[in-house]
Amino acid sequence: MLLSTFKPQVLKLIELLQRHPRLIALYGFCSGMASFFLVDRGARVAKVIAILLLVSWLWLMLENLFRRSVERLFGIELPPPLMRFLTQLIHQESLFFVLPFFAITTSWNSGQALFTGLLGVAALCSITDPIYNRHLAPRRWLFLAYHTLTLFAVLLAALPLILQQTTAQSYRWALGTAVALSFVSLLGVFRGQRWWRVLGLAVLILALGGLGWVTRVWVPPATLWLTEVAVTPDLDNHQRTPGDGVEEVRAAELRSKGLYAYTSINAPRGLNERIYHVWRFNGREVDRIALDIHGGREAGYRAWTHKQNFPGNPVGRWQVQVLTEAGQMIGTLRFKVTPSELPPKPH
Template sequence: MKRLLDRIPLLIALLKRYRGLVALFGFCSGVASFLLVDRQAHLAKVLGVVLLISWLWLILENLLRERIAQRFGFELPLPLLRYATQMIHQESLFFVLPFFFITTTWNSGQVLFSGLLAAAALASITDPIYYRWLAPRRWLLLILHSLALFAVMLTALPIIFHLTTPQSYRIALVVATLLALPSLPGLIGGAGWRRILLLATLPIVMAGAGWLARVWVPPATLWLTEVAISDRFDGTQRTPGDSLQQLTPDQLRDDGLYAYTAINAPRGLDERIYHVWQHNGHEVDRIALNISGGRKEGYRAWTHKLNFPTAPEGRWQVSVVTEAGQMIGVLRFEVLPAGSVSR
């Protein structure tokens, strides 16, 4: 152990001497983790545990460094600890990014959350941003850490424990809110009873805002692999007819309309989703479906709508959402006046 500790000053000297190479290595390792990492359940579990442990370290850093110095007679260098924290952030954020990118509905508010994750990932591999802006501001570093843990838990809980998307979101939100508490004193200035009141109420506001913003957060482990809007369906083969984008009222009245979706979900996950039928922005029907995960091509689910308004012309969409309201995807079609669409 002593030999290992004796080598740390040499490592610190090399880090200071070759800052450019260290920054380049950090950037390359972040990109490599995005491209090469094996996104399996065991890695998600490890990242979640490592993030929790590293969060405890960030909170108790000064105390733990003092105890280690007393016990081993050696003070852990702060630059080395910051570099280790940076690597944890890189691996965590680049691990979850592909999950969120593939599940994001890009013409919806979900682009804000996925964009925030992407910005955080880029900041973690850009040393001037990470070390000049994030690391010196402990409260900002803790917020980044809470965001990374929140995203990892949204990804890991359904895969490891087969929790539904609403259950995973609630647990991740509670944990992220609790972990963000130590960053609040640095975020809120001033003094006196107003500061105390803000510190007491802000966590409740954060949790409430996080729950309301769930519709902007993609369901990390659920995504559409195949979709179709059709007026025909083969129940034996579970396959739709030709996908249609434009229809006439007569086509709707013949035998209704089918909305077909194949949804990728983790093995062992049983979840309830909804097909929400909307006409010109107004919800006209909400049909529940139960899906099971594990099928590589996705769980095939469909709804058959027979009842349409007397004047069905206009823009239609079928939103595929979780029980908590998170959007998995959208199917769109348009109903035009009779005779204006060829079959």
């Protein structure tokens, strides 16, 4: 009796979604932006949104069971085009949920721009029906790759919010889950094939997983971003504020006072994370200093390193890369060391 009461509402909702599919993309984008700003302010509502989003992915793995359950409970036979539309809806929701996180955390002058750009292209494909329905969905292997990329991005953004996992832990779990599910999905495609093809598929999936781990520096840490940075010779320890930032410093001043690399990092409430300040001289690593940060401060967690031990000739280009424990780059500080005395001008 209760199910028959809700049947007209379910039918109306399905009809509305079919009539106005663009509203789903707009809703996905707005909910993603709202989630980002809620996380930025430390609100718990973002966790609820992330949990609901992950729960919605269960239907993608249990599609046939879901269709049979709806038919048994509501007496509604869901046609294949509608099932594809619901899958497209989840892809839209997922991609527009994670895009604001990756957009703000991406170091755009690095390889991370490729990953975030790929997510942007995937999001555009999800709201462009001719591309999604005619070119993406019919090609099973391409569709599964698209699905795996989306799931990987969702897990990277959601796991630190839900479980307070560090970015290193969430990256391992997200990559392992995406690799495992892609293997199970592709195994269904290769069912009935010779054993050596299935073995080759397993080797290929493992190789892709290894590639995902090696190229993790190209994947932005979705829930960590820099709110304030400075390279400065002075720092107020009491107020925990840096002095004036510099882009160039003389070698003599560097040897006498050293240099501070100051970073303020925004992280979700409850997250305890180890990061590294990696000092590089002309592209070569010369020092790696560990720092422990704690999430929840609206202005970001303030941390710094003070380097006083420099090479005999420090003149050149320097970088301080801010990395997670897994090697993902949060950001980069740059400065240049000039000679103590400028060479005389030629007459």
